[in-house]
Amino acid sequence: MTTxxxxxxxxxxxxxxxxxxxxxxxxxxxxxxxxTVLSAVVLVLxxxxxxxxxxxxxxxxxxxxxxxxxxxGSQLGGICLAVLGILVTAGEYSSGLALATFTxxxxxxxxxxxxxxxxxxxxxxxxxxxxxxxxLTAQVFLGxxxxxxxxxxxxxxxxxxxNAAGVALLSLIALGLGAALRSVPGALGAFxxxxxxxxxxxxxxxxxxxxxxxxxxPTQAAGVLGSAxxxxxxxxxxxxxxxxxxxxxxxxxxxxxxxxxxxxRG
Numbered sequence: 246m247t248t249x250x251x252x253x254x255x256x257x258x259x260x261x262x263x264x265x266x267x268x269x270x271x272x273x274x275x276x277x278x279x280x281t282v283l284s285a286v287v288l289v290l291x292x293x294x295x296x297x298x299x300x301x302x303x304x305x306x307x308x309x310x311x312x313x314x315x316x317x318g319s320q321l322g323g324i325c326l327a328v329l330g331i332l333v334t335a336g337e338y339s340s341g342l343a344l345a346t347f348t349x350x351x352x353x354x355x356x357x358x359x360x361x362x363x364x365x366x367x368x369x370x371x372x373x374x375x376x377x378x379x380x381l382t383a384q385v386f387l388g389x390x391x392x393x394x395x396x397x398x399x400x401x402x403x404x405x406x407x408n409a410a411g412v413a414l415l416s417l418i419a420l421g422l423g424a425a426l427r428s429v430p431g432a433l434g435a436f437x438x439x440x441x442x443x444x445x446x447x448x449x450x451x452x453x454x455x456x457x458x459x460x461x462x463p464t465q466a467a468g469v470l471g472s473a474x475x476x477x478x479x480x481x482x483x484x485x486x487x488x489x490x491x492x493x494x495x496x497x498x499x500x501x502x503x504x505x506x507x508x509x510r511g
Contacts, residue, residue, distance in 0.1 A: 259350050261359070267349075268359040271342075272333065272367065281329040282371060285322035289372075290379050292318025297383035302391045311394040312404040312473045315383045316376060319471065323412045324441075326368050327419035331432040333360055334500070335423035353504045357424060361417055361497055368416045372409035380405060400473035407482060411467030414493045415440070418463060421496030425503060440464060461488040 272278055293315050300314070334357075337343040350356050380396070387393050396402050418440060423432040444462045447455060459465055460480055469476055469485035480488070 259352070259355070261355060264350055264355045264359040265362060268356070268363045272363055275332075277332050277336070278329060281325045281332070285325040286371070286375050288325065289316065289318040289322040289375050290382065292321070293379035293383045294386070297386035300387060300390055300392060307391045309392075310404075310472045310474050311387075311392050311398075312380065312401060312408070312471060313468075314392060315380050315387075316405075316408055316471060318379070319372070319376070319408055319412060322372075322375075323415055323467075326372075326412060326416045327436055327440075328433065329368075330364055330416040330419035331423035331429055331436065333364055333423065334420050335427055335429045335432045338427040339429055354501055357497065357501055357504060360424075361420060364420055365413050365417050369409050369413035372412045373406060376405040376408055394473075398473070403482070404471055404473040407470030407472075407486070408467075410486065411470040411489060414489045415463055415467055417493040418496040421493070421498075421500055424497075424500030461485070463489055463492045466492075 296314055296317055337346060346356055347353050377396075380401075384394065394401055396405075419432065419436050422435050423429070426432045426435060440463050444459050444464060448459050460469075460478070461484075466480070466485040466489040469479045470482055470489070475481075479485070
């Protein structure tokens with residue numbers, strides 16, 4: 246009489262946690278990651294210190310939100326992190342690494358979700374720490390001005406965290422563009438043209454409906470999240486966060502659908 250035995254599962258099967266670890270390892274072993282991350286940090290911190298050391302109470306900027314003033318550099322830093330998002334996906338196609346990645350993970354979609362989770366969490370944490378450091382450092386110079394503020398002031402901590410969330414979601418939009426277009430120059434052009442420039446051009450149209458729609462565009466929504474005081478005519482922080490999250494979800498949905506239809510090399 247023979248006894249049926251249960252097949253032993255493969256010791257190195259594909260699991261979500263292993264895909265996440267692989268993507269985390271790939272992200273932080275690339276030289277481009279460190280270059281873009283350090284560039285973003287230096288820009289945010291450097292511009293914040295510059296604003297703090299050069300600001301004077303009688304300079305006409307007293308009506309500027311304190312967090313916005315301190316984090317002016319996040320606009321440039323955000324572009325660096327958007328480039329990182331593009332390199333995470335489109336960079337793999339240009340280097341040929343995508344073929345090996347999808348051979349190891351035939352399902353493909355877990356790779357996209359893992360990339361998004363790793364990049365989004367890393368950027369959000371990095372930006373939050375950078376924002377806190379920049380704000381506190383700038384306040385050393387702003388303490389005797391009308392821009393003096395503390396983390397415990399109304400809306401300050403929420404704006405610092407909101408700015409980090411906004412930059413993280415913008416980087417996910419860039420990641421989605423890179424995955425969809427599979428070209429670093431193409432995705433970079435699409436991000437700059439579609440996300441940064443297009444709203445400014447469309448905003449010239451003299452229609453109220455256009456103004457209302459533009460308030461929910463990615464960069465405008467991110468601006469709302471990074472302000473400690475409500476902006477006139479702008480949506481609430483919750484609405485802005487939801488709008489930006491929907492943009493990021495849409496940007497990731499397109500490559501998710503294309504991954505099922507296109508060849509890895511296509």
